[in-house]
Amino acid sequence: MRKIEITDVSLRDGIQSLLATRVRTEDMLEIVEILDKCGFYSLEVWGGATFDVCLRYLKEDPWERLRKFKERAPNTKLEMLLRGQNIVGYRHYPDDVVESFVKKAYDNGIEVFRIFDALNDTRNLRKAIETAKKVGAIVKGVLSYTISPVHSVEYYVNIARELVDMGIDIISIKDQ
Template identity: 45%
Template sequence: MKRKLLIRDLTLRDGQQSLFATRMSQQQVDRVLELYRSTGFYATEVWGGAVPDSIMRFLNENPWARLDKIQKGIGDTTLLTALSRGRNLFGYNPYPDEVIEGFCKHSVQSGIGIMRIFDALNDVDNVKATVKYVKQYGGKADCAVCYTVDPKYSTRDKIRTLINERHFP
């Protein structure tokens, strides 16, 4: 079986978040969408983190409309992905399961194929509902671990703890 390298591009989400304080307007995004059709990326992260909040708060744009325009602009040449803060979704406070379910359902139905999910405290309980609902509505849940170099605990120790002590839905 021939193995293939799958590349996920983060430019439309993290690139603008890190370089431009998440202030790319829809018009700026629209100018690059056609270029993505021929890249061959396995997945393109287009949403999440601070993007939806900044789109509404600073640009007075609709994040759902942006997702729709990106989906149409890129087409089906790549999976669209989003970065979620677990129970906090794309916000800064935890949400109840009913909100998480509705958000995940609408995200998947709107074209998000993969939701990359993390919790800043690596508290697995804070990602369980998001994982459950993304999968329930047909998306893929891609969990991430936050870490830093720690002289007391190695990365291997932290991963072992996360795997052995917790169970995902």
């Protein structure tokens, strides 16, 4: 039987949802150490708005944040939410920028990439998935889930098949 693993998202989605991501790195380091001892599969600590907020509002280096988290969580994989071709930004970036970003994130401690496109357009996921697999990372392909007349079980099964064909390791379901 396959195992269900738990990823803690409180340091990325929790603070993004509740505090607009405006929590300084130094204020999270102690909890990173505690979470590392809990036995989670991974800690989602980066991605989404974290990169932008570190730079724009907190005046912090997002890469340094990642390295500090990795130092304090030696037993748990670090994970990031990657917006496919948008990376952590608000527009599409060229393939070479996606490749460079994914490689740099991996080199700085990200071991699991949870890669999504809000519209489930798998063309926007291909380069990020390919690059993450090439560097040796674990890839979670995301089904962005919503309920509507066009979002049938068959629709999601087809998206999941496309993700599996791209070489993902894990299917992740993300609510919109």
